[in-house]
Amino acid sequence: DGGITQSPKYLFRKEGQNVTLSCEQNLNHDAMYWYRQDPGQGLRLIYYSQIVNDFQKGDIAEGYSVSREKKESFPLTVTSAQKNPTAFYLCASSVGRASGTDTQYFGPGTRLTVL
Amino acid sequence: AQSVSQHNHHVILSEAASLELGCNYSYGGTVNLFWYVQYPGQHLQLLLKYFSGDPLVKGIKGFEAEFIKSKFSFNLRKPSVQWSDTAEYFCAVTTSGSARQLTFGSGTQLTVLP
Numbered sequence: 001d002g003g004i005t006q007s008p009k010y011l012f013r014k015e016g017q018n019v020t021l022s023c024e025q026n027l028n029h030d031a032m033y034w035y036r037q038d039p040g041q042g043l044r045l046i047y048y049s050q051i052v053n054d055f056q057k058g059d060i061a062e063g064y065s066v067s068r069e070k071k072e073s074f075p076l077t078v079t080s081a082q083k084n085p086t087a088f089y090l091c092a093s094s095v096g097r098a099s100g101t102d103t104q105y106f107g108p109g110t111r112l113t114v115l
Numbered sequence: 116a117q118s119v120s121q122h123n124h125h126v127i128l129s130e131a132a133s134l135e136l137g138c139n140y141s142y143g144g145t146v147n148l149f150w151y152v153q154y155p156g157q158h159l160q161l162l163l164k165y166f167s168g169d170p171l172v173k174g175i176k177g178f179e180a181e182f183i184k185s186k187f188s189f190n191l192r193k194p195s196v197q198w199s200d201t202a203e204y205f206c207a208v209t210t211s212g213s214a215r216q217l218t219f220g221s222g223t224q225l226t227v228l229p
Binding site for chain 1: 119121124147149160161164166207209210211213214215216217218221222
């Protein structure tokens with residue numbers, strides 16, 4: 001069954017702790033993305049990766065870090081430097097065409113609450 | 116940088132009513148345009164997209180959208196909505212200057228009353 005998995009679905013952390021969100025895809029896609037979704041603000045791009053061992057900052061990268069050691073995996077770490085980390089986090093992947101016409105496929109999301 | 120505006124934040128319709136959701140973007144060059152939908156409890160998924168050719172594009176579930184370059188718009192339409200169309204709808208764009216970065220609008224919540 002092809003798709004994108006994110007775990008866990010809900011995550012609670014204390015303020016000041018780093019937390020890592022998992023994203024795995026078995027679609028053989030080159031490109032992967034992390035978005036943050038807040039009510040009334042749509043989706044905002046945090047980081048994206050076009051190929052293994054390479055990634056670029058999106059619009060709101062401050063306080064986040066990523067790695068891309070394997071094609072199928074793109075974990076996101078929310079660090080203590082992120083001022084307002086409570087949000088819904090979505091991972092996506094796509095074939096990775098340079099034309100910008102790709103369809104992105106999304107995971108189910110992780111809702112992070114920082115107490 | 117490009118931006119996308121969706122002016123309708125929440126739309127409420129009765130079943131069988133016609134739907135039009137507005138989407139405007141700000142970028143003067145070549146664009147690729149998308150509508151994504153998030154049904155309650157489901158993954159965000161693609162409804163339709165436009166990147167060239169006929170400016171009227173058809174998507175899944177009877178939705179269509181029209182690209183009007185002179186108005187920088189890509190409005191989503193459906194002639195007769197159903198209760199199952201209740202969802203949040205997002206317009207998004209990639210541009211020739213930022214082809215790998217999808218920029219989303221703030222979304223429109225559509226509620227269809229039975």
